[in-house]
Amino acid sequence: MNCKSVISELSNYLDGELELAAKRQLEQHLVDCQECNLVVNQTKLTVDIFCDSEPVALPPDVQTRLHEALRRKFSEKRT
Ligand SMILES: [Zn+2]
Numbered sequence: 001m002n003c004k005s006v007i008s009e010l011s012n013y014l015d016g017e018l019e020l021a022a023k024r025q026l027e028q029h030l031v032d033c034q035e036c037n038l039v040v041n042q043t044k045l046t047v048d049i050f051c052d053s054e055p056v057a058l059p060p061d062v063q064t065r066l067h068e069a070l071r072r073k074f075s076e077k078r079t
Pocket residue numbers: 002003004006029033034035036037
């Protein structure tokens with residue numbers, strides 16, 4: 001497996017949808033190739049962050065303060 005195949009199979013690999021043989025080849029490549037290793041780790045990290053974070057709703061008081069801050073900012077600009 002070369003770097004190009006690793007990158008093109010990366011999302012399948014991270015989703016666990018890669019065949020065992022292909023997975024083994026990919027992991028073998030990661031042992032030898034520092035660059036791909038880095039890419040996979042970074043992507044893994046990003047995916048983990050995405051999976052863990054739920055859509056964040058701002059608390060009402062924060063929303064109010066934010067709106068006030070924005071309004072102030074905009075009215076400053078107008079004057
Ligand atoms: Zn590589």
